[in-house]
Amino acid sequence: MKPSRDAIAERAEALGPWFHNLYLDGVWTAPNHFLGDFPGIMWRRFRHALPDDLAGRSVLDIGCNSGFYCAEMKRRGAGRVVGIDSEPFYLAQARFAAEVLGHDSEFHEMSVYDVGALGERFDIVLFMGVAYHLRHPLLALDLLWEHVADDVLVFQSMQRGATDVLEPPDDMDFFDTDAFDAPGWPKLHFIEKRYAGDPTNWWAPNSACTQAMLRSAGFRPFSQPEKEVFICRRAARADGAEPVYPARVPDETASAREKKGRAA
Numbered sequence: 463m464k465p466s467r468d469a470i471a472e473r474a475e476a477l478g479p480w481f482h483n484l485y486l487d488g489v490w491t492a493p494n495h496f497l498g499d500f501p502g503i504m505w506r507r508f509r510h511a512l513p514d515d516l517a518g519r520s521v522l523d524i525g526c527n528s529g530f531y532c533a534e535m536k537r538r539g540a541g542r543v544v545g546i547d548s549e550p551f552y553l554a555q556a557r558f559a560a561e562v563l564g565h566d567s568e569f570h571e572m573s574v575y576d577v578g579a580l581g582e583r584f585d586i587v588l589f590m591g592v593a594y595h596l597r598h599p600l601l602a603l604d605l606l607w608e609h610v611a612d613d614v615l616v617f618q619s620m621q622r623g624a625t626d627v628l629e630p631p632d633d634m635d636f637f638d639t640d641a642f643d644a645p646g647w648p649k650l651h652f653i654e655k656r657y658a659g660d661p662t663n664w665w666a667p668n669s670a671c672t673q674a675m676l677r678s679a680g681f682r683p684f685s686q687p688e689k690e691v692f693i694c695r696r697a698a699r700a701d702g703a704e705p706v707y708p709a710r711v712p713d714e715t716a717s718a719r720e721k722k723g724r725a726a
């Protein structure tokens with residue numbers, strides 16, 4: 463039996479605060495979001511760029527939060543939808559929302575750095591609003607390419623700085639230093655302290671940098687339906703673009719360590 467509106471409101475309140483403003487059978491979860499009706503407002507700006515019919519396609523939503531995009535993928539008929547997030551608090555919201563909205567997305571507590579443990583690839587990987595919260599955004603992209611991305615990557619990042627985009631030269635003279643000051647040069651601004659009160663806002667790339675990092679990690683942007691959203695196809699990655707962590711431990715080293723642990 464479906465819970466009543468009052469029961470939904472009560473449970474939503476207990477699970478709050480919410481970052482996603484979801485509409486759960488008459489109850490909005492974050493009606494006073496500082497970005498407005500978020501992420502609906504963002505979704506409406508790029509949803510036309512994804513196929514209306516996702517029948518049978520598998521989707522991995524990394525940093526799924528309370529599952530707004532998982533629900534939208536299911537609404538378009540996606541088959542297997544998996545949401546991962548490092549925050550159990552958000553996953554509890556996601557599971558509750560899926561129950562109310564009646565979809566069967568799976569949710570797992572997992573960091574993007576551990577996606578190798580999923581042991582499967584997905585037709586569509588969503589990596590929205592997460593990269594700039596990571597100390598190691600390129601490592602995360604390298605791991606997605608290595609382990610989970612099969613075809614399409616939908617990427618979004620907070621961006622700051624110039625919107626010009628410079629076509630990168632194949633090589634440059636050591637004494638050519640001016641190019642680095644061109645507005646369209648890829649720049650990843652490091653935030654040592656806080657930005658918008660959030661100590662996990664580590665990076666703010668400009669648009670050129672987002673695109674260059676994606677290409678370098680083996681994701682070719684083919685559509686930019688919104689200034690911060692890039693839809694990419696998995697492609698060849700740059701020489702040397704390999705995840706350096708987690709290290710692949712040779713079997714004999716792992717078993718030697720295990721034996722040592724047992725002896726201690």
Ligand SMILES: C[S@@+](CC[C@H](N)C(=O)[O-])C[C@H]1O[C@@H](n2cnc3c(N)ncnc32)[C@H](O)[C@@H]1O
Pocket residue numbers: 481501524525526527528546547548549552572573574575589590591592595596
């Ligand atoms: C700004 S929210 C974006 C949520 C959603 N993807 C969207 O675009 O609306 C960032 C989300 O990433 C999650 N997150 C942060 N670091 C993570 C990590 N290392 N692995 C997985 N999720 C992470 C946070 O818990 C949060 O839910």
